[in-house]
Amino acid sequence: METIQNMFEHLHWSNQRIIKTLQSNEGGNKQVYNLFAHILLAEQVWFTRLKGLDSSKLPIWAEVNLEACEQLVNQNYQNFKELLSGMSTPKLEQIVSYKNSKGKEFNNSVRDILTHAALHGQYHRGQINLLLRANEFEPVNVDYITFVR
Numbered sequence: 001m002e003t004i005q006n007m008f009e010h011l012h013w014s015n016q017r018i019i020k021t022l023q024s025n026e027g028g029n030k031q032v033y034n035l036f037a038h039i040l041l042a043e044q045v046w047f048t049r050l051k052g053l054d055s056s057k058l059p060i061w062a063e064v065n066l067e068a069c070e071q072l073v074n075q076n077y078q079n080f081k082e083l084l085s086g087m088s089t090p091k092l093e094q095i096v097s098y099k100n101s102k103g104k105e106f107n108n109s110v111r112d113i114l115t116h117a118a119l120h121g122q123y124h125r126g127q128i129n130l131l132l133r134a135n136e137f138e139p140v141n142v143d144y145i146t147f148v149r
Contacts, residue, residue, distance in 0.1 A: 001089050004111070006148075007118035008084060012077040014125055014142035015040070019070050021132070021140045032131045037064035039121040040072040046117040047079045049098040050110060056099050080117075 018036055022028065041060050048055040064072070092111035099105050108116075122142070129139035 001084070001087065001092070004092070004114050004118070005084050007115070008077075008080050010144050010147045011043075011080075011118050011121055012073070013147050014121065014140075015073045015076075017140050017142055018125060018128060019066070019073055021137070022069075023066055025132075025137050028137065029131050029135050032128050032135075033066070033069075034061070034063065035124050035128050035131070037062060037069055037072075039124045040064070040069055040076060042120055043076040043080070043117055044072065046113055047076065047083065050083060050096060050113060052096070054099070056101060056103060058101075060101060084114075 022033065022036060038061055041058070041062060041064070045055045045058050045060060048058060087110075092109065092114070094110050095107050096110060096113060097105060097107050125140070125142050129142075132139050
């Protein structure tokens with residue numbers, strides 16, 4: 001549980017660093033904003049699935065302004081913080097059934113879903129950093145080791 005909780009603290013720390021950078025570089029690359037919104041929307045979708053609710057109507061890709069992104073950063077953090085605070089290690093092995101956005105059903109453990117949700121964002125934050133550098137902005141250090149230091 002401790003590792004997963006640390007991963008989600010890192011996720012939130014990383015999202016905060018990205019949002020601050022985007023706020024200071026407004027008017028930048030639209031693809032950067034769309035990737036960041038995708039990270040946050042996907043976190044929302046995975047949380048919804050973990051709660052046993054239907055996520056099939058939630059957007060995964062959508063244009064979201066920076067103010068709404070900031071709200072999603074904070075809401076997602078609160079949602080996962082509450083979820084993880086009440087979770088025990090045995091619950092991580094429970095299977096969650098859900099449908100993806102195309103209606104296809106899947107079954108995965110809570111542990112695998114949480115791991116995916118944490119790693120998914122890091123993948124896209126790497127893409128964001130690549131685009132920032134290509135547009136002559138300083139990439140955001142979101143390395144886990146920096147977070148734990």
